[in-house]
Amino acid sequence: MRNSRVRLGAAAVAVAALSLTAACSSGGGDDTGGKGGASSKPTKAPVPNYGLGTAADSTGPAKAVPGAVKGGTVHDLDQAGFDYLDPAQQYVSDQLSVSLLYARTLTAYKIDPTTKKTVLVGDLATDTGKMSDGGKTWTYTLKSGLKFEDGTPITSKDIKYSIERLFADFETQGPQYIQSWLYGPDYRKLYKGPYSGQEIPANILDTPDDKTVVFHFKDAHADAPYAMAMPVTAPVPKAKDDKAAYNNHPVSSGPYKIASYKPGKSLVFVRNTNWDPATDPIRNAYPDSWNFSLGIAQPGLTQRIMAGSGDDKYAIDLSGVADPTQMAALTSDAQYKSRTVNEYQPYVETLDINTKRITDPKVRQAIAYAFPMSQVQQVFGGAAQGDLGTTLLSPTIAGWKDFDPFGKKAKPAGDPEKAKALLKEAGNEHPTLVFPYANTPRWQKISLTIANNLEKAGFKVVRKAIDPTSYYTVVGKVNNQYDIYRTGWGADWPNASTVVPPTMDGRNLQDGTNNYSFLNDDHINTEIDRIKAITDLTKQADEWRTLSEYSLQHDTAQVPFLFDKYFNIYGTGLGGVTYNSVTGTINASTVFVKQ
């Protein structure tokens, strides 16, 4: 999943920083010492249990939230809007947060409202799936009593049709895991979608009866149950599918249906009477309706929730973070602090080093030593909006462990002396670094801070302002003439299988790659293939972590510096506000309106 466009910068610093995972948490306030200032406190992330739940865990209704009552309307204030409501096109965090209200998927994350323990359970399916053929075949059985909003039963044929839609030309925004697992990387050439009348054959995707769906993947994918939790597996009724225009009126399979939608302006959900809570283990659906106001600018948005006048008393922002200018009041004033949420998001901010140009690992390590993490953290909004990060994996990934090979937490402001020594060893005491940055106020400031600190270590830094809208296009070119640049990345589910391969596999490097440092290390490439084939997810997680640590320490193609955090306030009239550590957003399922 990607972060929302707003979070990535109104200036469309449209990051390819993608998404997601799980998190630790400290709901109800900032427990990381965050007063908007810097913090070098080591990150300790008690990752919730992201294990696979049982069939019993997958039965409804959802566990009650203490003190919750039914009724009322929640008012969501959103800085942008939801570019896509068609579940097949949904990938970014704000879309995932709203999708939960109307789109059910084969599997989903069950978050205990009290303990916050998060496990994957069957949502439409009776469990998280049955693996066979060494991880290549996955079988899902649908629950009884599932219906679309018009009362039509949801069958395995609907799931198959929804998967077939993913191959259509207009479906370009959603994740591609399932498509490429079924057909290989050239899936778009091999199957064009259902609109030409052609179905996916049964030996690839089978529906032997109305309740069973069988996926036959080309390779083993032990983490398939997690891929099934993405909105792409939400059922789409063929009778209501009008291709790209379906985006404006998706048919609900969840507790709410769309009553009205004006893109970029407003979105109203009311109860879907054909949703049966007895089938749903994760959604409490306490409010009668959800009213989204879209396109609300900052700092007004945060100020409205703080003031809480009129309907703003019931206001929340499911996916956006608080305006940085309000952080001092929000983190210190008791009237606000008691209704804030501060949790890890799945994104890791990194400074990528172009390994095609900076070929000596010693020089790359010198950059890592000299990097001023704490100063950069200040500009990001302080500790409440980002913890100092020293690993390439987020603390929200299963199996994460702290790792700090360059002693950054001891010297978060940078260690120019150590960097100088490394440059001397490398035989180049004053290397030149060309440093492009997205030309936004934030990055003008941060790039200057970074440049000044690198120069203290002996580097000569040449800063280049890049139009924010073309930033990733420019730095993503394999033959780019730049040395260091910022990027960001997050996992799509709490397993590093969606972090290490896309950002570190050096085979088939081409423009637009997500391996922005163009690292091509044979050891890493070989290990990726080996680890992918491991079917024990716990073992796999450990192996990914070890490989990412090897990459950081030996290749140093990326310098991690910040773990993004969600920080925001909600209205005094709301209760049951919990955090979905997987999407990096508020968990809409448990929210209720106080009566």
Added chain:
Amino acid sequence: MLRFLTRRVLGAIVILLAITAVTYFLFFVLPSDPARLACGKNCSNPDVVKAIHHRMGLDLPVYQQYWDYIRGIFVGRHMPDGQNCPAPCFGFSFVNDQPIWPTLTDRYPTTLSLAVGGSAAFLVIGVGLGMLSAWQQGKTFDRVASSISLVGNSVQIYFIGPLAIALFADNLGWLDHGHDPTWGSDPTGSFSGLVLPCLVMSVIFWSNYSRQTRSLMVEQLAEDHIRTARAKGMSSRYVFFRYALRGAAASIITIFGIDLGSVFGGAIITEATFGLHGLGTLAVNAVLGLDLPMEMAVMIFSASAIVIFNILVDTAYAIIDPRIRLS
């Protein structure tokens, strides 16, 4: 008059076509690729980027894209992804694949209401203050009004907007928070939701109009024909309004005509400050998101409005000041 109007309308069409062509072709001079901005994590798959290029029509030559776009406005289009787009077709958004025309028709009432309401506010307040200052020339009121105008000239919407919301809406509760108008279903609520945004937007304009009006009126009051009118025994009030104001009005209207573009600019900032959904916010988001169809549509819409209003302003000269002949 007919000849004048025909000439101006033809000129306006040429201007609009030139603006659309320049905007369209300039977009392609930039190194940015909207497909690369839209593909996110899927950018690593060349097939996806290719599919997005095709959906956006970017796989065609630029002149062909421009022609399709302009033609679609008059006769509609069948889009590359299979969607039908009836005339007037301004295409589909590159960012969210939404049809542009319904979005425009949904948003323009907010901007138009702001522009009309804000203009009415700054003309009434600015011209009124300027007239009173000229009437009270050199006295305390004149000095105070000049000082206020100077302050008004120095502030910005994004500075006074939040202050005004905090004071008049949150604390005193006198005025509504700004919200989008729905004139058809709730005219009273629409009006009250626009009072504060219009007043805030007017501040940056009325201070200037107040100074201009004062200076024009003082100039007019020193004219020979005013002295003659007074010598004939006409009352000061009659001379002030019937002769001096009429003399100054043509210049004020000229300034207003020139300011129309700025009014749109003011509306953009006001919309952002008050969280309103108008053409301004659409324009800003379109530029930031490399949303060419939306950029073009908003530009055509606003440029047309400015051109039409300018023609109306020119026409109004003749009515205000008979010395001006349209020919």
